[in-house]
Amino acid sequence: MAVLYLSTPERGAVFTLAFAEHLPEVPFWQGRAEDPAAVRYLVAWTAPEHLAEAYPNLRLIFSVGAGVDQLDLAGLPPSVRVVRMLEPGLADQMREYVTLGVLALHRDFALYLDRQRSHLWQAAANRPSAERRVGVMGLGTLGQAALAALAPFGFPLAGWSRSPKAIPGVECFADLDAFLARTDILVCLLPLTPETTGLLDAGLFARLPEGARLLHAGRGRQLDHAALLAALDSGRLAAAMLDVTDPEPLPAGHPLWHHPRVILTPHVACQTRAEDAAAHVIAGVRADLAGAPPPGLVDRERGY
Ligand code: NDP
Ligand code: OXD
Numbered sequence: 341m342a343v344l345y346l347s348t349p350e351r352g353a354v355f356t357l358a359f360a361e362h363l364p365e366v367p368f369w370q371g372r373a374e375d376p377a378a379v380r381y382l383v384a385w386t387a388p389e390h391l392a393e394a395y396p397n398l399r400l401i402f403s404v405g406a407g408v409d410q411l412d413l414a415g416l417p418p419s420v421r422v423v424r425m426l427e428p429g430l431a432d433q434m435r436e437y438v439t440l441g442v443l444a445l446h447r448d449f450a451l452y453l454d455r456q457r458s459h460l461w462q463a464a465a466n467r468p469s470a471e472r473r474v475g476v477m478g479l480g481t482l483g484q485a486a487l488a489a490l491a492p493f494g495f496p497l498a499g500w501s502r503s504p505k506a507i508p509g510v511e512c513f514a515d516l517d518a519f520l521a522r523t524d525i526l527v528c529l530l531p532l533t534p535e536t537t538g539l540l541d542a543g544l545f546a547r548l549p550e551g552a553r554l555l556h557a558g559r560g561r562q563l564d565h566a567a568l569l570a571a572l573d574s575g576r577l578a579a580a581m582l583d584v585t586d587p588e589p590l591p592a593g594h595p596l597w598h599h600p601r602v603i604l605t606p607h608v609a610c611q612t613r614a615e616d617a618a619a620h621v622i623a624g625v626r627a628d629l630a631g632a633p634p635p636g637l638v639d640r641e642r643g644y
Contacts, residue, residue, distance in 0.1 A: 342367040342375070343625065344395070346384040347404045353613040355383065358618035366625060381625055386410050392417040400628060402621045403638075404612060406430055406482070409532035409559060410548045413640045423624050424644075426636035427616035431485035437557060437609035438476075438486035438527055441581045442495070444603060445525050445553040446472050450579045454600040469494040475523030477539075478530040479505045479512065479560065480644075482610075498522060522548040525555060531644035532559035542567040557609040558579060560586030565596060572601050583609045 343359065347351050352370040352456055354618040359368035366381075373379050379395040383402045388394060402423045403411065409432030411422060426491040444450070448464050455462055472495055476483045479501035487510050488495055500519040505512040513519035520526070526548060530536045540556065554577060556563055565585065571577040582602040585596065588607055596602050638644060 341395075342369055342373070342378045343381040343621075344373045344379045345370045346382065346388065351404070351612075351617065354614035355618045355621070358615065358622060362619075362622050363625060366629075375415065381621075381628075384622055387412070387416065391420070400624065400634065402624060404617060405414060406610065406612075407531060407559065408638050408644065409561075413638070413643060416640070422638040422640065423634045424636045424638055425612055425617060425619075425620060427612060427620045429613045429616050430610045431481055433610040434482040434557070435485050435489035437583065437605075438529075438555065439489045439493075439556070441555040441583075441603075442474055442490060442525055442527065443493070444581060445555060445579055446495075448579070450581070450601045450603050453603070460643070470496065472496075472524050473498065473522050474525045474527065474560045475500065475519055476527045476529060477519075478528065479507065480529070480531075483527075483529040486527060495525075496522075515644035516545055520544065521549070523552060524549055525553045527555045528558040528562060530558045530562060532561055533642075536562050538562065538564055540564060540568070542570065545571040545576055548577070550576060552576075553578050554580040554582075556580065557583040560584040560588060565594075569595055569599065570601060579603075581605070583607055 345355055354482060356368055356370060358479055376395055377397055380397055381400050382398055383404060385404050387401060398420050400423055403425055406425045408422055408424050413422060431540065451464060474495040475498040477500050479499040483499060484507060487499060490497060491509055496521060497515060498510060498519060499505065499507065500513045500516060504514055528540060530634050539562050568580060572580065579601040583605045584607055590596055596604060627634040
């Protein structure tokens, strides 16, 4: 029984050391399986083709990212389960990114960057945080971490998820319309599934208050980019900050590159730290060997 690692070599070197130190009884192969039939665990971003034939005894795929939408969950052999990346650094970084983005949108940062480029020294009116309602779509590991980070600023906070939640200091919604109607800064931290693909569209923007703002750090395919541009140009949305787009990067000349009320970051909200990622995979292999579910096990039916 062995682990096959098929991701970046630099991180692989860290994994090799971690496995040698903490799980020496399980062979760890980087890049190529010495014995494909012995591969029980795969660490990768995407699954290789013809998985069932290549690794007939595979049990678990560990995604090197928190998202698992890059894997064709429905097409995997039924005996193979998927584990998403759950390492504490991801939530720490998302706390920072969402705080940065919400404050930037709250304090009109895109507007002032644009005015600086035009050498225009001109103020807009500040609005108190108590009058700027923030709503987070997705109340999982990252959504809840982001909301906790926002708590000290005094924004009225809300969240929306599939299943009901009770989070102190956060108004939790299952009804999307009611959630959108009270949201001035919308933060998207949803996984990409068939239900969330294209969710951020003109119809959704129309249900937000006029002049609302969007912070998107989920997945690019959740956003209708043309609808966003139309909403910004009509004033329905006042500004947007995007960490994810479709495609990534955007093509040269795409209007989002230079829109005056858009801030773009190149999918950097979170970056997995190799040491912590290796510890998460080792914990998952240990759990599986002990007959327990590994932390971060994905529900294949649900898609996340
Ligand atoms: P989790 O699985 O912990 O949480 C997902 C949340 O989304 C849950 O609250 C879930 O609801 C909710 N949800 C899923 N589908 C729906 C739906 N159809 N309607 C309403 N709510 C829904 O995921 P994480 O918090 O760990 O990560 C979220 C996503 O963030 C990742 O999948 C990835 O796409 C993105 N990400 C982006 C990064 C970046 O750098 N930009 C970095 C890491 C992740 P419920 O609680 O009811 O299950
Ligand atoms: C992830 C990401 O899914 O970086 O980890 O987006």
